[in-house]
Amino acid sequence: QEAPVVPPADPAPGPVPLEVPAPLQDPEVPPARGGGLIGRLFGKGTPAQPVVRRALDDEMLERLEELLIASDMGVDTALRVTANIAEGRYGKRVSTQEIKELLSAEVARIMEPVAKPLPLYAKTPQVVLVVGVNGSGKTTTIGKLASQFRAAGKSVVIAAGDTFRAAAVEQLQVWGDRAGVPVLTAPEGSDPASLAFDAMTKAQAEGADLLMIDTAGRLQNRADLMEELAKIVRVIRKKDPDAPHNTLLVLDATTGQNALRQVEIFQQVADVSGLVMTKLDGTARGGVLVALADKFGLPIHAIGVGEQIDDLQPFDPEEFAAALTGLARD
Helix, strand or coil: EEEECCCCCCCCCCCCCCCCCCCCCCCCCCCCCCCHHHHHHHHCCCCCCCCEEECCCCHHHHHHHHHHHHHCHHHHHHHHHHHHHCCCCCCCEHHHHHHHHHHHHHHHHHHHHHHHCCEEEECCCCEEEEEEECCCHHHHHHHHHHHHHHHCCCCEEECCCCCHHHHHHHHHEEEHHHHCCCCEEECCCCHHHHHHHHHHHHHHHHCCHHHHCCCCCCCCCCHHHHHHHHHHHHHHHHHCCCCCCCCEEEEEHHHHHHHHHHHHHHHHHCCCCEEEECCCCCCCCCCHHHHHHHHHHCCCEEEEECCCCCCCCCCHHHHHHHHCHHHHCC
């Protein structure tokens, strides 16, 4: 059986509006108060006629496409979004607010099917393998998720499987202490699969609900990474043929279009079941999330909007769309 994740006892405040200039702001021009670039597309209103309307023509659609591409939405998704906006409205006169609302509705429509909490299963321990490139926020995400699960009454064990980076292990121990969750470590350079096996043994013996396994994220030599992850999976399947039950890919929003390539690589290397997007609090490139949803359709379980332990939030497609398009600011 599957049950949605229980939110933490003290839920974090609503998502910080994304500081996303595109599609509403030209990076070369300082933002106009309350208008952004879509406002400039229309020109300034006058006291007699404050709401300016312009025909939704080829020129405006081309400018919108450019803005969406600049926000890292990608060419294919940007073309599809603008085509859907134009459908039935081409040549009609529209206002800035109407364009924002149409864009926001279109983005929310794309994102709605992928907004899903991390599924929890009756089977214990539920093994969550966490993958992603170094620096993507993997370690922090594991700490935050562990904290949320613990607040929801679940017992959690963390395995510090990135055994080649002492800093990653230390960081995970700090997060484990904050969350009140045990972190299993192994000497630097030791076999991550062996640590995963020991962690599985401990989690089973203690009746833990969840085992979260951190992994290395070196992409320079994909063959090594592939073999390492494959070995971890082989070893934990000796304990449970169905493990891992979730494979979470953590992506850094500031990498923009590079995130698409990372999904492709990690889908080849590990059977990715869902995404967590970090660093969405200060990026101008949130459109990549729309491109990811459009291209891969993988569930987005959570977004990271800060460094605090409660700054990992459920993904809300309508809030995200409003923030991305500037609707939330009006």
